[in-house]
Amino acid sequence: MDAMTSTTTSAFAPSAAENSDERRPGSEWWRTAVIYQIYPRSFADASGDGIGDIPGITARLDDLVSLGVDAVWLSPFYRSPQNDAGYDVADYCDVDPLFGTLADVDEMLAEAHGRGIRVIVDLVPNHSSDRHVWFQEALAAGPGSAERARYMFRDGRGEDGELPPNNWESVFGGPAWTRVTEADGRPGQWYLHLFDSSQPDFDWSNPVVQEEFRRILRFWLDRGVDGFRVDVAHGLVKSDGLPDHLPAVDADSMGGGDEDVPYWGQEGVHEIYRDWNRVLAEYGGDRALCAEAWLPTVDKTALWVRPDEMHQAFNFPYLMTAWDAAAIREVISESLRAFPAVGAPATWVLSNHDVVRHASRLALTAENPQGHGIGPDSPGQPIPDVGLRRARAATTVMLALPGSAYVYQGEELGLPEVIDLPDDARQDPTWFRTAHERYGRDGCRVPIPWDADAPAYGFSPTGASWLPQPADWAPLARSAQEGDADSTLWLYRSLLATRRSTGLGAGTLEWLDGYGEDVLAFRVQAEGGAVTVIANVGTEPVALPAATVLVASEPFEGGLLPVDTAVWLATD
Numbered sequence: 001m002d003a004m005t006s007t008t009t010s011a012f013a014p015s016a017a018e019n020s021d022e023r024r025p026g027s028e029w030w031r032t033a034v035i036y037q038i039y040p041r042s043f044a045d046a047s048g049d050g051i052g053d054i055p056g057i058t059a060r061l062d063d064l065v066s067l068g069v070d071a072v073w074l075s076p077f078y079r080s081p082q083n084d085a086g087y088d089v090a091d092y093c094d095v096d097p098l099f100g101t102l103a104d105v106d107e108m109l110a111e112a113h114g115r116g117i118r119v120i121v122d123l124v125p126n127h128s129s130d131r132h133v134w135f136q137e138a139l140a141a142g143p144g145s146a147e148r149a150r151y152m153f154r155d156g157r158g159e160d161g162e163l164p165p166n167n168w169e170s171v172f173g174g175p176a177w178t179r180v181t182e183a184d185g186r187p188g189q190w191y192l193h194l195f196d197s198s199q200p201d202f203d204w205s206n207p208v209v210q211e212e213f214r215r216i217l218r219f220w221l222d223r224g225v226d227g228f229r230v231d232v233a234h235g236l237v238k239s240d241g242l243p244d245h246l247p248a249v250d251a252d253s254m255g256g257g258d259e260d261v262p263y264w265g266q267e268g269v270h271e272i273y274r275d276w277n278r279v280l281a282e283y284g285g286d287r288a289l290c291a292e293a294w295l296p297t298v299d300k301t302a303l304w305v306r307p308d309e310m311h312q313a314f315n316f317p318y319l320m321t322a323w324d325a326a327a328i329r330e331v332i333s334e335s336l337r338a339f340p341a342v343g344a345p346a347t348w349v350l351s352n353h354d355v356v357r358h359a360s361r362l363a364l365t366a367e368n369p370q371g372h373g374i375g376p377d378s379p380g381q382p383i384p385d386v387g388l389r390r391a392r393a394a395t396t397v398m399l400a401l402p403g404s405a406y407v408y409q410g411e412e413l414g415l416p417e418v419i420d421l422p423d424d425a426r427q428d429p430t431w432f433r434t435a436h437e438r439y440g441r442d443g444c445r446v447p448i449p450w451d452a453d454a455p456a457y458g459f460s461p462t463g464a465s466w467l468p469q470p471a472d473w474a475p476l477a478r479s480a481q482e483g484d485a486d487s488t489l490w491l492y493r494s495l496l497a498t499r500r501s502t503g504l505g506a507g508t509l510e511w512l513d514g515y516g517e518d519v520l521a522f523r524v525q526a527e528g529g530a531v532t533v534i535a536n537v538g539t540e541p542v543a544l545p546a547a548t549v550l551v552a553s554e555p556f557e558g559g560l561l562p563v564d565t566a567v568w569l570a571t572d
């Protein structure tokens with residue numbers, strides 16, 4: 001029944017002895033950590049203005065300790081006009097008053113570290129806000145100036161420069177170029193923005209830009225952060241001469257498919273990360289760089305984590321894999337081959353602030369490219385009641401895999417995507433730049449419910465919430481799940497506690513045969529024992545071997561594993 005078919009070894013998996021010295025290569029914390037993504041504006045609002053903040057995070061750290069995570073990653077809290085929810089940074093070294101102060105961040109860091117939780121912050125190097133002082137200076141200084149050379153200003157094509165310099169399109173929809181009005185009132189140059197027009201791209205060939213980001217890294221490293229999640233890490237360098245993107249039709253996704261896109265994955269980005277790797281190495285304590293690089297394959301993603309570059313890269317090919325046993329098995333095998341081959345841990349992620357939450361996405365019946373979102377009129381609405389079961393099973397599989405895993409706030413509550421947000425509540429620039437054709441990402445960003453009986457489900461003391469929360473979320477609130485051993489919250493707690501006690505996250509994975517093609521079955525030999533994982537991705541119950549159930553994604557009786565369910569079994 002459980003004959004071994006293939007073995008995938010995480011060559012750099014640490015032994016307990018190695019773990020005793022965190023600086024020894026191969027034993028760094030980020031190789032096996034479970035990292036919880038906090039999206040600050042939607043996590044916990046202490047001030048009562050309806051937008052989550054840093055003091056709100058500090059006040060909730062004990063909940064993250066009881067959940068059992070090792071680290072948190074915070075999406076941006078820097079000074080920003082918030083046109084793209086903070087991914088439009090006006091000052092990289094200050095905190096937006098919406099979220100608090102630098103002193104609040106220092107306190108949050110100290111409180112997190114005091115509880116053994118590491119803190120990764122977001123770095124947004126591809127572009128700034130148009131309110132950044134550099135961009136304001138660039139507008140004022142005019143063509144040919146050193147101020148403009150920090151961004152991607154170009155003359156337009158056409159007789160009077162009235163056409164954009166090339167045909168690139170913004171990820172959020174519409175053209176990637178905007179024309180400025182010069183000081184004399186005449187239409188002037190164009191600037192590049194791969195995202196919103198309020199997010200001008202830096203020119204990374206300029207040493208001044210390079211030096212500024214070294215300064216920003218050191219500013220936060222000096223404050224004690226444990227690393228950086230690097231936004232759009234595949235986009236900083238653009239192809240020489242800024243050639244048209246051919247074919248011109250597929251520029252709306254972050255991955256760019258298999259084609260060569262002149263602004264994604266250019267060779268020059270790697271030199272930047274080698275440089276940053278050296279900056280982090282000046283500091284102790286295993287600081288980490290994690291690449292947000294939407295690349296079509298695991299092999300391409302692994303180029304970002306070669307030994308002298310970043311430490312982790314999000315495994316988006318895994319995230320984008322449908323609920324299909326063969327496809328999941330393939331991406332896991334490829335990941336456990338490709339990442340360790342360059343000395344990096346595999347990483348795993350199912351949800352974040354840019355994609356449809358996996359409690360809905362895994363039951364979608366049509367493709368949904370990253371960032372497009374779903375709304376009431378989208379094709380392929382999720383099959384009712386199926387999404388959460390699949391999400392719980394998928395997480396049960398993910399948290400057993402060798403490597404580091406990311407969990408997005410609210411998935412431990414089983415939150416679905418909010419599909420029916422009122423149109424006038426939506427705030428994602430995608431919604432506006434596509435004339436409401438794409439709903440965008442607001443549905444996965446709704447403030448999370450803490451207390452079933454409190455205003456705004458305990459998200460804010462006043463009941464204010466920057467996006468409306470669904471009226472039926474009381475049963476999903478943390479308080480409602482506390483007393484229910486079958487809740488999603490308790491499933492996550494059990495998975496994380498068992499992961500810790502058995503040493504999962506490291507170890508060696510072998511696939512097990514004989515369960516049928518709709519079943520994922522593998523054994524992980526970890527430091528604290530062996531665990532067999534079986535996930536029923538098919539349509540019929542699956543007979544389980546006799547073994548102690550450590551954790552199950554759904555309650556079940558007898559030896560038959562129900563559909564859309566996964567278990568961890570103790571194994572000799």
Ligand code: BGC
Pocket residue numbers: 084087088124195231232292353354
């Ligand atoms: C972030 C998005 C953001 C974009 C532009 C991303 O990939 O995760 O939320 O809109 O970069 O900064």
